Amino acid sequence: xxxxxxxxxxxxxxxxxxxxxxxxxxxxxxxxxxxxxxxxxxxxxxxxxxxxxxxxxxxxxxxxxxxxxxxxxxxxxxxxxxxxxxxxxxxxxxxxxxxxxxxxxxxxxxxxxxxxxxxxxxxxxxxxxxxxxxxxxxxxxxxxxxxxxxxxxxxxxxxxxxxxxxxxxxxxxxxxxxxxxxxxxxxxxxxxxxxxxxxxxxxxxxxxxxxxxxxxxxxxxxxxxxxxxxxxxxxxxxxxxxxxxxxxxxxxxxxxxxxxxxxxxxxxxxxxxxxxxxxxxxxxxxxxxxxxxxxxxxxxxxxxxxxxxxxxxxxxxxxxxxxxxxxxxxxxxxxxxxxxxxxxxxxxxxxxxxxxxxxxxxxxxxxxxxx
Numbered sequence: 001x002x003x004x005x006x007x008x009x010x011x012x013x014x015x016x017x018x019x020x021x022x023x024x025x026x027x028x029x030x031x032x033x034x035x036x037x038x039x040x041x042x043x044x045x046x047x048x049x050x051x052x053x054x055x056x057x058x059x060x061x062x063x064x065x066x067x068x069x070x071x072x073x074x075x076x077x078x079x080x081x082x083x084x085x086x087x088x089x090x091x092x093x094x095x096x097x098x099x100x101x102x103x104x105x106x107x108x109x110x111x112x113x114x115x116x117x118x119x120x121x122x123x124x125x126x127x128x129x130x131x132x133x134x135x136x137x138x139x140x141x142x143x144x145x146x147x148x149x150x151x152x153x154x155x156x157x158x159x160x161x162x163x164x165x166x167x168x169x170x171x172x173x174x175x176x177x178x179x180x181x182x183x184x185x186x187x188x189x190x191x192x193x194x195x196x197x198x199x200x201x202x203x204x205x206x207x208x209x210x211x212x213x214x215x216x217x218x219x220x221x222x223x224x225x226x227x228x229x230x231x232x233x234x235x236x237x238x239x240x241x242x243x244x245x246x247x248x249x250x251x252x253x254x255x256x257x258x259x260x261x262x263x264x265x266x267x268x269x270x271x272x273x274x275x276x277x278x279x280x281x282x283x284x285x286x287x288x289x290x291x292x293x294x295x296x297x298x299x300x301x302x303x304x305x306x307x308x309x310x311x312x313x314x315x316x317x318x319x320x321x322x323x324x325x326x327x328x329x330x331x332x333x334x335x336x337x338x339x340x341x342x343x344x345x346x347x348x349x350x351x352x353x354x355x356x357x358x359x360x361x362x363x364x365x366x367x368x369x370x371x
Contacts, residue, residue, distance in 0.1 A: 021044070021047065023040075024041075025044065028041040029061060031191055032191050032222050032223040033225075034065040037061065038062055045059065052086075053086060056083075056086035057082070057089070059085070059092075060082040063076075063092065063099075066099075067095050067099050067102070069228065069257065070228055070260065072099040072100075072102050072103050073103075075098075076100065079093070091116070093113070093115045093119070094129065096112045097110075097112030097130075097133070101129060101133050103291070104294065106133040106136045110130060110133045117130065122153050124150040124154040125159070127146045128147050128157070128163050131146030131164075131167070134146060140167060144167050158187040158198045159184075159198050161184040161202070162184045168180060181206050182206075184201075184202040187199070189215070192219035193223070195219075196218045196219040197216070197219050197228075197232070199215050200213075200216045200232065203215060204239070209239055209240040212236045213233060216233035226256070227252075227254070227256040227257035227263065228253070230249045230250070230252045234247070234248070234250040234253065235262070235266050238266060243270055243274075247267065247270060250262075250263040251263075251267075259286075259289075261287050261291045264284065264286040264287040265283070265284070267279075267283045268283035268287060268300060268304070272300070272304050277304045277307050281301060284304060285301065287301075295320075295331070298317040299331060301317050302321065305317060306334070311338045311341055311342040312342075318332075318334050318335035318338060329354075329362070330355070332355040336351035336352040
């Protein structure tokens, strides 16, 4: 279908325009080259005479590239346009749902993934993403059922095995989790983002950082302009105790994409551990600017402010985290510490007791946080 639509674009164009359009379509559909995909799709969208169905496809492809680049708002905007033009493009709902899920809006992710499945019942990524969203909404049985359906549809879909392994880990089923991670590792990677990235994640989840770094390095060889690849490899270097290589990779990620939330997160974490709270706050603030609804970002910056002795800003950050994640006992615990160091003992005790009560309820329900 896509090929026939593209063919309709070029039949009445002058030779030069035809050649340029054909080249732009090739680049707009390119794999592991999002730095080429986005401008090529943009040129197509800015060209005159592009049929509406093809315009929807170009928006959907550019939105997917924005999602892979971790630019979630841009991805949502493009998929909105694609859906507005053609409400039957399953991939547009899949990408938009993934972007909403990445932003923490799991309700909208569930809605979009459900629509994608309604249009295309064999859409393995949509089942996987809906499973992840269900897991984040506290429905582990529904989550595992969905990701199991994803790997039934496509037994070579390594991402589905990784997702199911993570869900098993949360259910305290390490044997099943590692079996799924092993299945993901056994699948030969095809490409960078959908291949070596996924297998690298499986290695990380098994604690095999050396092989994870090797896979992320292969991804970088395939797509040297991908900031996310450097960010993930840098994070893995940090997990492996190599701060210098981690900082180098995160610097490269920021050189490619100055708004890389992952790079700012890792650099902020490293600088905080080194006691350089000013740099830590700067990077964590940049992370918050990129992802203003990420509770974890406020928590880490609040801890950095606490270490600096700036208790008012720390309390404000922990309060914002609680607004985003009302059931997060750690946020109350950290705010209790900031209140105590500010000598506000009544507020400190109230938060501490709230954290204890929330933790007790989680343990009783069997929903204990992963250590």
